[in-house]
Amino acid sequence: MRRTINLLLALISISIFSFFTNDALQPQHPHAHGGGCIPAERAALLSFKKGITSDSANLLISWDGQDCCRWRGIGCNNRTGHVVKLHLRSTIVEDNPWGYYDPCEHDNSLFGEISPSLLSLKHLEHLDLSMNCLPGPNSKILNLMGSMTNLRYLDLSGIPFAGRVPSQLGNLSKLQYLDLAQTGNSMMYSMDITWLAKLPFLQFLSMSGVQLSGIADWPHTLNMIPPLRVIHLSSCSLDSANQSLLHLNLTKLEKLDLSSNDFEHSLTYGWFWKATTLKYLDLGDNRLFGQLPDTLGNMTYLQVLDISRNENTNMMMTGYYKNLCSLEILDLSVNGINGDIAVLMKSLPQCTSIQTALLELYHHRLGI
Known part of the structure; x- marks a missing residue:
């Protein structure tokens, strides 16, 4: 019975949020501005890659060469060449329709930490690192993400963060989609969610x-x-x-x-x-x-x-x-x-x- 409900729930989700897969958030190649990605943004992505200690699913195997807009999980604005999308959701989700999993117990997850270098991607609109084992030594990266004010889509679900959900996320006033869901024994908590009211497009x-x-x-x-x-x-x-x-x-x-x-x-x-x-x-x-x-x-x-x-x-x-x-x-x-x-x-x-x-x-x- 629960599986029947989950399947119907998934169908409803698809019908509601099809707009999140529109052209603005699809991987694009910046041919209009001469090809290749912006060097500073490529450097920021490579710095993020250095923070990954294990990648058994080879999600980052294509992260080589000068044109980061062609790397897996990366989408660039077709006109300006700026990185607007980083989507590296773990593949373990595809193997488990029930939704119960610990990303830190699956080899297909990315292991390591989320580098603050991502803050250099000033034009990023879509960030999905969900279902990976990326807690790092602490959860301060969540506080820093409050400065990524162009984000419209943020999915960090399943990442085993610990500590208080930062109110700085209320600075992401353009957000339409926010997923911080935890699995298993969560160590995340909040005593005040009034910051959510600062997200008028959610x-x-x-x-x-x-x-x-x-x-x-x-x-x-x-x-x-x-x-x-x-x-x-x-x-x-x-x-x-x-x-x-x-x-x-x-x-x-x-x-x-x-x-x-x-x-x-x-x-x-x-x-x-x-x-x-x-x-x-x-x-x-x-x-x-x-x-x-x-x-x-x-x-x-x-x-x-x-x-x-x-x-x-x-x-x-x-x-x-x-x-x-x-x-x-x-x-x-x-x-x-x-x-x-x-x-x-x-x-x-x-x-x-x-x-x-x-x-x-x-x-x-x-x-x-």
Whole structure:
């Protein structure tokens, strides 16, 4: 079941963020300005290469010669020749569809540290070093990245950083995509994420695995970023999701993952029920209790609703949900629900447009 949800989630992601693979971020060759790359930028890339102690996957084997714009993972502006893209995501991701891996346990990862020389790439717009073992001796490089103000896309997910997420990342005011997600036992944390509100163009945010315990106003901060379309805050030790938002500004939000947190309150008062544009909502592996609210019936775009593993014995769908004609997956498993299955089935939409409906009820005690 989890794999089915992950596959559908991936399809939704592709449909939402196809613009991140547009021509502006594709590798280009600067023939218009006479060929070759800018010497200072080539030197900066070679300095980064020196910080790599192991490259078993040969990601950097092409990093030789004068024209760095032809090196693997490098994209240059076709007109100016400036390096605008550095994409060296580890290949281990392609071999593991489940998403559970430690880059420092895979030979195909890059090992070493991220050289501060990358700060010399003043025109860099796209930086992806994700799923590599590049923590270095400390995480100060993250602080320094706050000066790379032309970045629009930053993916450092899976890199086992330690320490506080620096507020200097709030200086990257052009960011549209930010992924700092951690895997395994994360050593990254933050006690204040208000700096996110300084990213007015942000559409994708993932900080899954980053410890955010004690940050009570996190929904209010996110509500100050109207362009957000995807939010991943799984396994963040968030304490609550029952904050009151008088007006929801997240009118473009399509995916919200709040699974595996420390929520222990009524489902009814979750702020997320106001997000009627959602297609995917994951609240699994929390301690939410009570019945689903009638406002769920307004979420007509919802395709996936996962409230599994909450051990909620009182959860039932007793409201009017006939308009949920986009719903494809409803996972209420591992909740030990007591009740009449006929009541639940009558609450579900009977729409001819539903192509696939997966109703997960195992580990429930429903009357038949």
